[in-house]
Amino acid sequence: xxxxxxxxxxxxxxxxxxxxxxxxxxxxxxxxxxxxxxxxxxxxxxxxxxxxxxxxxxxxxxxxxxxxxxxxxxxxxxxxxxxxxxxxxxxxxxxxxxxxxxxxxxxxxxxxxxxxxxxxxxxxxxxxxxxxxxxxxxxxxxxxxxxxxxxxxxxxxxxxxxxxxxxxxxxxxxxxxxxxxxxxxxxxxxxxxxxxxxxxxxxxxxxxxxxxxxxxxxxxxxxxxxxxxxxxxxxxxxxxxxxxxxxxxxxxxxxxxxxxxxxxxxxxxxxxxxxxxxxxxxxxxxxxxxxxxxxxxxxxxxxxxxxxxxxxxxxxxxxxxxxxxxxxxxxxxxxxxxxxxxxxxxxxxxxxxxxxxxxxxxxxxxxxxxxxxxxxxxxxxxxxxxxxxxxxxxxxxxxx
Numbered sequence: 240x241x242x243x244x245x246x247x248x249x250x251x252x253x254x255x256x257x258x259x260x261x262x263x264x265x266x267x268x269x270x271x272x273x274x275x276x277x278x279x280x281x282x283x284x285x286x287x288x289x290x291x292x293x294x295x296x297x298x299x300x301x302x303x304x305x306x307x308x309x310x311x312x313x314x315x316x317x318x319x320x321x322x323x324x325x326x327x328x329x330x331x332x333x334x335x336x337x338x339x340x341x342x343x344x345x346x347x348x349x350x351x352x353x354x355x356x357x358x359x360x361x362x363x364x365x366x367x368x369x370x371x372x373x374x375x376x377x378x379x380x381x382x383x384x385x386x387x388x389x390x391x392x393x394x395x396x397x398x399x400x401x402x403x404x405x406x407x408x409x410x411x412x413x414x415x416x417x418x419x420x421x422x423x424x425x426x427x428x429x430x431x432x433x434x435x436x437x438x439x440x441x442x443x444x445x446x447x448x449x450x451x452x453x454x455x456x457x458x459x460x461x462x463x464x465x466x467x468x469x470x471x472x473x474x475x476x477x478x479x480x481x482x483x484x485x486x487x488x489x490x491x492x493x494x495x496x497x498x499x500x501x502x503x504x505x506x507x508x509x510x511x512x513x514x515x516x517x518x519x520x521x522x523x524x525x526x527x528x529x530x531x532x533x534x535x536x537x538x539x540x541x542x543x544x545x546x547x548x549x550x551x552x553x554x555x556x557x558x559x560x561x562x563x564x565x566x567x568x569x570x571x572x573x574x575x576x577x578x579x580x581x582x583x584x585x586x587x588x589x590x591x592x593x594x595x596x597x598x599x600x601x602x603x604x605x606x607x608x609x610x611x612x613x614x615x616x617x618x619x620x621x622x623x624x625x626x627x628x629x630x631x632x633x634x635x636x637x638x639x
Contacts, residue, residue: 245374246336247336247339250336250344252368253347253348254281254331254347255331256351257281257284257285258281258331260350267280269281271331272332273333274328275323275325276324277328278327278331278332279323279324281324281327282316282321282322282324282327283315284350285322285327285343285346285347286316288350289320289321289342289343289346292320292342292345293307295349295355299348299349299355300354300355301348301349301354301355301358302345302356304320320342322343341356344356352365433503434501435483435501436503437504443502445567447531448478449566450566450571450590451477451478451565452476452562452565453475453560453563454471454560454563454615455471455558455560456470456607456621456623457546457547457558457624458471459471459620460546460548460554460556460558461547461548461552463548463549463552468621469606469620470604470606470607471604471606472491472492472602473492473602474489474490474496474602475600476489476562484499484500484501485499486499487500489512490571490573490602492604493586494514494547496513496514496515497512499511506530506532507528507529507530508528508531509526509528510525510527510528510529511526512525513525523547527540527543527544528540528541528542536563539559539560540560540561540562541557541558541559541560542558542559542560544556544557555627557626558623558624559623561614561615561618561619565590565598566592567593569591569592570590570591572589572591573586574587575587583603585602585603586601586602587601587602588600588602607619607620
């Protein structure tokens with residue numbers, strides 16, 4: 240390919256890129272036909288660059304241009320380095336380049352790459368243009384051996400870029416595949432185990448969140464305690480809403496529980512908990528069903544629970560539990576190693592309310608009659624406990 244053909248292709252490529260960039264920047268469309276008027280916006284744009292070429296060689300790295308011999312002419316298109324719409328039409332649409340104007344070429348380079356052609360040849364950044372310029376055989380503007388070395392480095396860099404892009408694509412695809420499989424597995428678990436089958440309303444969330452006292456009669460079913468008649472134990476519970484379900488932390492007299500609760504249906508709640516321990520294993524799991532479809536201050540839960548006796552005497556039982564809401568907000572914390580602990584021989588849980596007021600709960604086994612609450616007397620007496628196997632001896636009758 241001779242130099243004239245290469246220059247023709249170079250100018251056509253540059254003008255194509257200039258028109259594309261102009262349309263992208265301005266939002267205006269250039270009609271690509273034989274009407275020279277259509278190309279005047281491009282000609283004026285490039286002329287604003289070319290008129291300064293005698294003063295911008297150092298800035299943009301292009302060849303030296305002599306100053307305009309008639310500097311008093313300042314209006315387009317009569318200045319020395321002005322470009323006309325007809326010249327753009329001939330070079331772009333008709334691809335006629337009888338007398339290639341270097342200032343047109345440099346103006347295109349500056350607009351597209353922010354550098355003149357000379358600096359571009361030293362640091363080529365457009366591979367498509369490189370392929371066109373590689374056809375030059377007698378161009379004195381650059382050393383062909385240096386150019387070939389730069390081109391080789393560009394090809395090598397492009398090759399490594401392609402490899403890196405492929406590795407990135409492969410990694411992204413693998414990650415997407417694994418993520419999709421995990422999502423499908425999680426969706427299967429949600430479906431099979433009926434996790435979060437119902438989204439609670441704001442009213443239901445407000446009703447469940449907060450601090451609760453829970454009374455349970457499980458001490459009445461502990462054979463190791465001969466004085467277990469009518470004994471109950473209070474528990475302090477903190478319930479917090481989280482992404483469709485509720486986190487459940489329960490402080491008991493001897494041990495603490497952790498777990499979650501979820502709404503199965505309107506006003507119907509399942510409570511799943513287990514005893515907290517150091518190894519993180521599930522110990523004494525329990526499941527309760529709680530109905531909150533009334534406005535009472537006391538709610539009853541039916542629980543598959545344990546008597547929480549020692550060793551092999553720890554038996555599964557069915558039991559009624561009573562939930563009484565204390566309030567909302569604040570924070571629970573356990574009080575330990577104080578004289579108050581020693582004096583009461585109990586676990587002390589402190590509730591620091593949102594207004595900084597402090598309320599303490601003293602958790603230990605107590606007599607049901609001592610609570611002086613007639614509603615509790617009928618709900619969690621010995622008749623509220625169901626043993627796994629029918630037993631007459633496990634429940635202690637009244638001594639009266």
